[in-house]
Amino acid sequence: MTELIGGYFTSHVPAIGGAIAKGMQNEPYWKPFFDGFPPIRKWLGEKKPDVAIVFYNDHGLNFFLDKMPTFAVGAAHEYRNADEGWGLPVYKSFRGDPALSWHIIETLVASEFDVTTCQEMLVDHAMSIPFELAWPDVAEWPVRIVPIAINTVQHPLPSAKRCLALGRAVNKALTSWKSDDRIVVIGTGGLSHQLDGPRAGFINKEYDRFCLDNLAANPDALTKDS
Secondary structure, three states, X not given: OOEEEEEEEEEOOHHHHHHHHOOOOOOOOOHHHHOOOHHHHHHXXXXXXXXXXXXXXXXXXXXXXXXXXXXXXXXXXXXXXXXXXXXXXXXXXXXXXXXXXXXXHHHHHHOOOOOEEEOOOEEOHHHHHXXXXXXXOOOOOOOEEEEEEEOOXXXXXXXXXXXXXXXXXXXXXXXXXXXXXEEEEXXXXXOOOOOOOOXXXXXXXXXXXXXXXXXXXXXXXXXXXX
């Protein structure tokens, strides 16, 4: 039967990809960040997942401000990376899992989520950087993926409560999926920073700790402000 092994979350800012490309992982500015990943790599090496469900946001390769779905699910056989103009290398392509994608899509629609379905989809640094952090120096990615894009760019944005409901509906799909797959969930985004507005550039450590403490233990607590 399907085994949901767990998940991990990471920022995906393009500067991380630049640091990897330039071999800056041990420089004082970057070392504390990169030092957090050996335990994740060890855990993934032990669990050996077959599929990754990736919650992320698109940065203009598929959607733009004039056409921005609230939630979109990939259902492709392959997902290619493309040049975004950040000076990052073009990363390896990803293998898809269309059968699982369609099972998730059908479960979401039955759960009253009217998702956009993408049978062709490019993926950007938001997808590739978390994989470079988790599986560095591999010839090809060891897992198939199902990408789930969430609008974090163009108003109106989905609330945290709605995103949590989406996650629970995806969990319903995964627990009803009949296979021998081991599945990992990956969350990737800013996690805490504000991109624009009066709080841009400031880190709220107290709120960050609150989020980290409750992300798994009490996710409903994270929805009270949104």
